[in-house]
Amino acid sequence: MTTPLEARDVVRRFGRGRRRVVAVAGVSLALAPGEIVGVVGANGAGKTTLLRVLAGLLEPHQGSVRVAGHLPGTPAARRVLGFAPDAPVFPAGLTAGEVLAYLAALHPGSGGGRAAAERAIRLAGLEQVVARPAATLSAGWRRRLAFGQAVLGARHVLLLDETLAGLDPMARRALCERLAGLAAEGVAVLLSSHDLAAVERLAARVLVLRAGTVVREARTAELLGERVLEVTLDRRPAVTPAGFRPTARGLEMDVGEETVEAALARCRAFGLPIRGSRVRLRTLEDVVVEALDDAAPPR
Amino acid sequence: MITAAHLAAEVRLVRCRARRTRFGLWTLAVAAATTALAIQAGLTDAGGTAARLSLLAALMGAGFCAASDGDRAALDLARGQPVTPLALAIGRWAALALLAAAVTALHVATLGVAGALGPGAVAAGVAAGAGAAGAAAGAGLCAAWLGGNGLVGALFAYVVLASGIPPELWAVLAPPGVVRAAGSAVLEILPGLWRYRSLADGDAGAWLHAGAWTAGGVAAAAGLLAARRR
Numbered sequence: 433m434t435t436p437l438e439a440r441d442v443v444r445r446f447g448r449g450r451r452r453v454v455a456v457a458g459v460s461l462a463l464a465p466g467e468i469v470g471v472v473g474a475n476g477a478g479k480t481t482l483l484r485v486l487a488g489l490l491e492p493h494q495g496s497v498r499v500a501g502h503l504p505g506t507p508a509a510r511r512v513l514g515f516a517p518d519a520p521v522f523p524a525g526l527t528a529g530e531v532l533a534y535l536a537a538l539h540p541g542s543g544g545g546r547a548a549a550e551r552a553i554r555l556a557g558l559e560q561v562v563a564r565p566a567a568t569l570s571a572g573w574r575r576r577l578a579f580g581q582a583v584l585g586a587r588h589v590l591l592l593d594e595t596l597a598g599l600d601p602m603a604r605r606a607l608c609e610r611l612a613g614l615a616a617e618g619v620a621v622l623l624s625s626h627d628l629a630a631v632e633r634l635a636a637r638v639l640v641l642r643a644g645t646v647v648r649e650a651r652t653a654e655l656l657g658e659r660v661l662e663v664t665l666d667r668r669p670a671v672t673p674a675g676f677r678p679t680a681r682g683l684e685m686d687v688g689e690e691t692v693e694a695a696l697a698r699c700r701a702f703g704l705p706i707r708g709s710r711v712r713l714r715t716l717e718d719v720v721v722e723a724l725d726d727a728a729p730p731r
Numbered sequence: 732m733i734t735a736a737h738l739a740a741e742v743r744l745v746r747c748r749a750r751r752t753r754f755g756l757w758t759l760a761v762a763a764a765t766t767a768l769a770i771q772a773g774l775t776d777a778g779g780t781a782a783r784l785s786l787l788a789a790l791m792g793a794g795f796c797a798a799s800d801g802d803r804a805a806l807d808l809a810r811g812q813p814v815t816p817l818a819l820a821i822g823r824w825a826a827l828a829l830l831a832a833a834v835t836a837l838h839v840a841t842l843g844v845a846g847a848l849g850p851g852a853v854a855a856g857v858a859a860g861a862g863a864a865g866a867a868a869g870a871g872l873c874a875a876w877l878g879g880n881g882l883v884g885a886l887f888a889y890v891v892l893a894s895g896i897p898p899e900l901w902a903v904l905a906p907p908g909v910v911r912a913a914g915s916a917v918l919e920i921l922p923g924l925w926r927y928r929s930l931a932d933g934d935a936g937a938w939l940h941a942g943a944w945t946a947g948g949v950a951a952a953a954g955l956l957a958a959r960r961r
Contacts (some may be wrong), residue, residue, distance in 0.1 A: 489811070489960065490811065491960045496842055505960060507813040507814060507815055510811060510812055510814075517807065520807075521805045522805055522808065523801075523802060524752075524799065524805075525748050525751045525752055526746075530743070533740065533743075534740045534744055535812055537734075537736040537737050537740035538740065539812060540734050540813065540814075567801070581811070584812065584814075585813070645894075658950060678938075718878075
């Protein structure tokens with residue numbers, strides 16, 4: 433079976449000379465059918481550029497991308513892959529429904545696109561804004577409309593750039609459920625998001641991007657299975673002991689293969705004034721912050 | 732290449748703009764003014780008036796339906812669908828040209844009903860309008876996707892103010908040198924009233940010029956769209 437999306441050593445630069453910026457610096461990835469992969473990282477990490485290259489809207493300067501075996505940007509690839517941009521711009525003067533009908537009509541064999549547009553409206557939950565001008569929609573609705581155009585036709589791959597941002601909790605949950613439903617039908621999803629809770633809930637695999645490079649890639653279950661010991665202290669030590677991270681009320685450390693008792697013994701060995709302690713599982717936020725800290729150049 | 736559904740969608744988009752923005756009002760105003768002036772002047776030759784109205788309507792269409800920053804940014808979503816840049820350019824061109832040609836056909840038919848033109852002149856006027864509309868839509872779309880409303884505005888101003896001057900007259904009016912040469916080149920190259928008023932007479936040179944702008948404009952617009960990946 434053909435891999436829905438495959439990228440090898442993709443490099444994309446902007447500008448020239450001293451103003452040259454390498455937005456994506458040698459990223460490789462592959463999506464399996466039905467897999468949801470999260471792309472996370474700080475602002476300017478290269479997430480949007482990576483997605484635009486994968487969508488065929490930007491040409492890579494090096495490396496290769498294949499969408500179900502097709503070159504990105506070709507009609508064959510775009511029949512398979514849908515892209516929902518972070519800041520979509522819709523043709524002025526059209527309602528949300530008209531925007532979807534217009535874009536659906538660009539799909540050959542869509543028979544005018546009415547059925548495809550109606551399915552997209554249903555999937556994106558756009559029923560209540562269908563008759564409203566697209567240009568006047570709020571940011572959340574615009575992202576849902578962008579998601580709607582991405583699912584037009586029979587797409588097997590979805591690239592979603594901050595699609596969950598700006599949604600109210602109910603809409604966010606509904607969209608997450610629809611995404612999970614699409615994945616269950618075999619649609620591969622690459623989800624770029626700052627909403628780490630949603631990525632943690634949806635993605636089977638996570639890529640952490642920093643300065644255009646993947647600095648950590650792992651299955652979500654592996655990342656989140658690790659235990660963290662949080663200790664509340666009477667007073668913070670002047671110097672954070674090795675292996676510990678400061679928190680609002682004290683310190684925390686990865687328990688790893690140790691027992692909790694052994695970890696607490698290490699705390700006592702440093703003479704920390706412990707008031708209380710608890711063990712929790714790591715969140716994706718812990719993983720991302722740690723990966724970005726590890727990859728940061730020394731100050 | 733381009734499907735009937737795609738073409739219909741582009742026509743719907745242009746029709747929505749005509750209904751919901753000042754585009755429709757401006758086009759109607761220009762058409763009404765051109766018709767009133769033609770009737771008042773007792774025109775018996777539809778060539779000039781049909782070409783003028785077609786050029787203006789197609790360029791206004793390009794300005795209102797393709798040239799704004801928003802319209803150009805919105806092309807990203809269209810490019811994300813399974814369609815080639817050439818098909819997108821053909822679709823938008825066809826919608827602009829159809830609208831301009833339809834307005835001109837109505838204008839020429841009105842002149843016919845008013846008794847200013849005979850049936851032969853009406854037919855020739857409609858044909859001239861279609862030819863000029865195709866060329867202006869090609870040039871206008873290319874200008875819209877290259878330079879936005881500024882470039883379309885400049886093209887519109889050229890058509891209104893200068894495109895009726897034949898190069899021979901310009902050679903007499905302009906001082907010798909760069910200005911004369913540049914002006915002559917512009918008049919020869921760009922779609923203009925002085926050349927397209929002879930479309931109604933079946934002038935082969937004029938039809939060839941209009942055909943070149945139609946094909947070249949669409950191809951250049953498609954090239955501009957494709958180049959956005961770089």
